[in-house]
Amino acid sequence: MLRQYELVERVKAYDPDADEALLNRAYVYTVQKHGTQKRASGDPYFSHPVEVAGLMTDLKLDQETIITALLHDTVEDTLATIEDVEKNFGSDVARLVDGVTKLSKIEQMPENERAAENLRKLFLAMSEDLRVLLVKLADRLHNMRTLHFISNPDKRRRIARETMDIYAPLAERVGMYEYMREMQLLAFEQLEPEAYATITGRLAQIRSTEGGQVDEIALHIKQALAEGGVKVEVSGREKHPYSIWRKMAERHVSFEQITDIMAFRVLTDSTEDCYRALGVLHRTWSMIPGKFKDYISTPKSNGYRSLHTSLIYENSMRVEVQIRTHDMHRTNEFGLAAHWAYKQRGDGPDGQVGWLRDLIEILDTAADAEELLEHAKLAIYQDRIFAFTPKGALYQLPKGATPVDFAFSVHTDLGASAVGCKINGRHMPLRTPLANGDIVEIIKGADSEPQLSWLSFVVTAKARAAIRRSVRQKEREETARIGQELYESIVARMPMKIGKKALNGALKRLDLDDDTALMLAIGSAKLTEKDVMEALVPGSAAELPDDSFWQAPARSVRLRGLPKNAEFTLSECCHPVPGDRIVGVKDGRRIEVHTIDCLTLGEQDDRRWIDLSWDPRSDGATGLLRVMLYNRLGTLSEMTGVFAANHANITQLSLNSRDDLFGTYEVGIEVRDLAHLTRMISALRASDAVAQADRV
The missing domain is CATH 1.10.3210.10 (Hypothetical protein af1432)
Incomplete structure (x- = not known):
């Protein structure tokens, strides 16, 4: 000490x-x-x-x-x-x-x-x-x-x-x-x-059996460079035991199959001498194709600068050589600390820690501890590739990064609006892994937004955080909208007029800050209709049974406005339920019923449209939902449990797609009316098993 x-x-x-x-x-x-x-x-x-x-x-x-x-x-x-x-x-x-x-x-x-x-x-x-x-x-x-x-x-x-x-x-x-x-x-x-014991033992064995081989090779490298007119310092060492183990694990090879265990460092006086030394080494020994990296012309994001090459030495031995100046070496070994004196003068290398700004940006987007740790690990991940914009701007990304990762690294708004991409001039899917040196052009859409499915292939913390933030915001808005509809449905069924005073009283009784908080609580199924009614007018729901708002639907569908003796069917494209605004499309005596916002109506001749409405005696229809479940044990059971708890009968269940993260299902359920269907969506979204739930 x-x-x-x-x-x-x-x-x-x-x-x-x-x-x-x-x-x-x-x-x-x-x-x-x-x-x-x-x-x-x-x-x-x-x-x-x-x-x-x-x-x-x-x-x-x-x-x-x-x-x-x-x-x-x-x-x-x-x-x-x-x-x-x-x-x-x-x-x-x-x-x-x-x-x-x-x-x-x-x-x-x-x-x-x-x-x-x-x-x-x-x-x-x-x-x-x-x-x-x-x-x-x-x-x-x-x-x-x-x-x-x-x-x-x-x-x-x-x-x-x-x-x-x-x-x-x-x-x-x-x-x-x-x-x-x-x-x-x-x-x-x-x-x-x-x-650890095995690898360090083998390295010790190599040192004892091969004697001063590292020193001998270092001396030969120095002599070759001296003859080439380059003044250098050369040092040699065995590869780091953890580096050897990681290479064995990644390549699935044994210790004996690792051929480049020795590494040598060449220190020069100038950048020009680095490239001269590289030329001398490549003339003296054969280089291994694909093993040359120039981190001097294109430094790493942390400021690391060096030339890396691998040579075939005598007896087919492979050796790695790093070439750098003395100044580069100090920066490479101690990085940020080596620059501290310069930073205090105001001209420090702020660019080498630009990644920190991205990390700080995503701190507040993490929903929980697991997500924060995931973001931190991704943001400091060390294996990098380089990709370029069409104008030549350079961006460093983790290996495995996709055009979506690239777009978010350029700017959050560009990532959010991405709908397609070109890689080296060719249209490619957004999930395509990028290679070193790719030129990436992002194609933007006017009204596009991040997709939940992107989480299955993006690898950068910034992209994952932005996607999750967007999805959470969209879900929040949708939950509030559903809550508003349910609230209006509750108020409409109450025997007295509900004004601002009653609403303010309800917020106080429920310990909620504002109207939005109430709508979110209703939309996310944290409050039942009975809770809301009782909060608005204390005592109004005291005599109601717990399940009075959750009755199983019947199958009686009746409409008003139909021509005499006409037959009707509920459209399979939009699956209308009582409470939807509807329109009929006439085909002879047959009428097909659509919701007013059904996309297929635009393909129909509006002269065949018939204005329809639901008969109050209608008390049931089948709605169709698309539900994305997390791909883990028991989530399908949790989803069906949500339907059972809310008195909805499943009439159809089909698996549309499945990958490592999600499974997407189409589910037909019998519901009493639109409010019942909306509550079902709200209950699904409140479930930990469900990533996304929408009406088809």
Whole structure:
């Protein structure tokens, strides 16, 4: 553990103007506040924040960040408050400490919700000051280094999984590859101990049997480049054990079949020398086709710049070579932290963290903890492709991204209005996976909107969040509309006139904010007709049985306005029910009855139309619904249970389509009237089994 004077000397070495007294006071403060607290290793607890501060000095960060690292656990784990921190160390440090501190109010939440809320706060704090992220990553790295001291294996695995899924990719997304690799290695050891032991054992065996082969190859590369007139530094290493394991898993191959276990790094003085070195290497050894990547001309979104190539060395050995300048190397290893001094001058590389803005944008669209965690994992996913607009603008997307993902990455409005696309000039389906270098043109529609079915193929968090937000808003509007219709039906059947005063009284009795909240509650089946009637006029529904509004329909259909001796049928295209506005289309003595808004009426000669209405004695017809169920066990049973609970008889049930996520059914049900059918749709939409329900 760093002693007090050692930490101060480290900071003063790269920042002579640092406030030595303030640093000393912060060190003493954390020691005093953590007192006799112990870590699982048995070390004093304050050793952890001191080591995190030491990691920050390795990155040469400013004194406020060093002090934040020293204090980052005081508010969470001691009696200190944010107000105490602000009083002693200033508002900037207090804000940074608050950004890193976990929310105490969520400690009783389920594990996934607690993780989601911590991430939400971290991302919001990151959007205001990225130093929060740097301290958080150093905090997680040191915790991973001491993870083996935790005796509970389940807890170790949970922390390792969270590190692998969130924090290691997050480190990669801001270019801190040193942190990413060490986090992955430590998490891999906990999550796959047998695979870790096997791979590290094989690597040790290779080192012992092949002696200095890595050094020998590095020397040959340096000599070849020197003969080509390029001054370089060359270093070699074996591939990262987790990287080897992931490649084995993705390719379904054994360790012996991994041919490019060795990797070499070439550091030059200039960008021009990088390309000269590449030419020399390709002249000296054969390159492997398809393995060359130029991240200098097209950097990764986190600012990573380098040339990557794979060569066939002697005896058909494959080796990977990365070529970059010294400046690129520091940025590549420490990413955002390497740029902090420039950012403080106001000309920092804001573009490399532009993805953060998208992440912040979708935070408030997540409906629950699972969705937030899903968005976070998607937004920091590391494997990327490049695609272009027709005008040449470049966008980076995850592998597997589709034109819909591309459209939303360009602009949310473009994604929402997409109806088709061209990829490299050819019309293609919106679900087509994009390849590296594709030119994508999005075709817009004037009145189009995001479709629920897109969720089955989009892969970016921004697209998924926007689609879900649109679908939820559409469902909300439709639910409110249904609620309004049901409310008007209830009011029409009441024996007295219902005015604004009665409505305001009902809102107060039901503890609802406004009319819209009432319509949503009615439309989503949270309130029954009896509840609404009783709230409007207390005592008016006291004598009614619970099922008085939910009677099973009869099958008697009677119409007014029919010619004498005419026969009629209810159209199969729109399935009218009592309560719909209807019109008849005459064909000889036969009349076909349609709803007034049926699309097929536009194809009929309006001179054959007959104005019809329902006879009040009509008390039943068959409506047709299209219901999209989540594709999981028991959802079909839940749907039929909704019909049974609402006294509706199923006359037809057919499966239209099915994929991994959804199954779409057409369901014919006997209902009493339009209000009964509307209630049925409302009840379906309130079910967790149902993704979407509409009248056909």
